[in-house]
Amino acid sequence: MNGQPESGVRNPPGVPTIRNVNWAGMRALYIKEVRRFFKVQLQTIWAPALTTLLFLVIFTVALGRGGTTVMGVPFADFVAPGLIIMGMMQAAFANASFSLLAGKIQGTIVDYLMPPLSTAELLAALVGASTTRAVLVGLTVWVAMLLWPGVHIVPSHPLSVLWFGLLGAVFLSTLGVLTSVWAEKFDHAAAVSNFVVGPLSLLSGTFYSVDRLSPAFQMVSHANPFFYIISGFRYGFLQRADSPIVAGAVLILLINLVLLGITYAVIARGWKIKN
Numbered sequence: 001m002n003g004q005p006e007s008g009v010r011n012p013p014g015v016p017t018i019r020n021v022n023w024a025g026m027r028a029l030y031i032k033e034v035r036r037f038f039k040v041q042l043q044t045i046w047a048p049a050l051t052t053l054l055f056l057v058i059f060t061v062a063l064g065r066g067g068t069t070v071m072g073v074p075f076a077d078f079v080a081p082g083l084i085i086m087g088m089m090q091a092a093f094a095n096a097s098f099s100l101l102a103g104k105i106q107g108t109i110v111d112y113l114m115p116p117l118s119t120a121e122l123l124a125a126l127v128g129a130s131t132t133r134a135v136l137v138g139l140t141v142w143v144a145m146l147l148w149p150g151v152h153i154v155p156s157h158p159l160s161v162l163w164f165g166l167l168g169a170v171f172l173s174t175l176g177v178l179t180s181v182w183a184e185k186f187d188h189a190a191a192v193s194n195f196v197v198g199p200l201s202l203l204s205g206t207f208y209s210v211d212r213l214s215p216a217f218q219m220v221s222h223a224n225p226f227f228y229i230i231s232g233f234r235y236g237f238l239q240r241a242d243s244p245i246v247a248g249a250v251l252i253l254l255i256n257l258v259l260l261g262i263t264y265a266v267i268a269r270g271w272k273i274k275n
Contacts, residue, residue: 044095095130
């Protein structure tokens with residue numbers, strides 16, 4: 001009479017009990033992943049933040065004391081936003097590339113596959129947790145840079161900071177999930193981090209303006225998606241960029257959608273994660 005199923009009456013075969021989004025299950029997996037990296041926050045949050053700050057100290061001491069300017073701003077102000085987003089992206093990849101891979105190696109991958117979660121819900125929880133870690137690292141570095149003498153790191157365009165910061169974190173989180181599906185041991189994930197993520201981060205205009213490069217190297221830089229993320233993120237603080245902001249924002253969104261689609265298809269197929 002009240003529209004609820006009677007006690008003891010089961011749904012017909014083939015009819016799912018959860019007909020919409022399993023918010024409770026997705027939230028539980030998200031919280032599990034956040035608690036996992038938060039239990040070792042000294043390694044997952046504070047260590048990457050300290051490494052990023054050391055980059056700032058080294059480069060500002062080496063290049064910033066002589067009045068060096070890049071794009072019309074002091075070198076320390078120029079390099080600070082790039083260091084923040086670089087630390088965020090590397091933290092996002094490190095977190096996302098661990099979960100499924102650790103499950104495959106330790107034999108606990110069933111904990112991710114058996115719960116009543118769709119592929120989209122599983123992917124959203126993993127990417128969301130990694131993005132959360134990236135944001136925490138970014139906020140930690142930003143607050144520390146606010147206190148650092150000689151560095152002016154106040155956002156001028158918060159929307160640009162949020163757009164490129166979040167999309168950059170989602171991009172590396174999704175790439176990390178895809179890597180964890182493909183990899184069969186931790187060395188494989190480390191290889192992607194060392195030979196793909198690291199070089200693309202360092203060669204994306206974090207420490208220099210690509211306008212100073214030769215035309216050939218400028219073309220290489222413009223083919224690097226990290227370049228548009230860092231340039232757009234820097235624009236949010238300095239109102240200066242060496243790439244078209246709107247075009248970069250659309251490009252990163254499209255890359256994220258394509259990468260999410262590929263990762264979704266791979267997980268749904270069960271490639272390397274299901275017998």
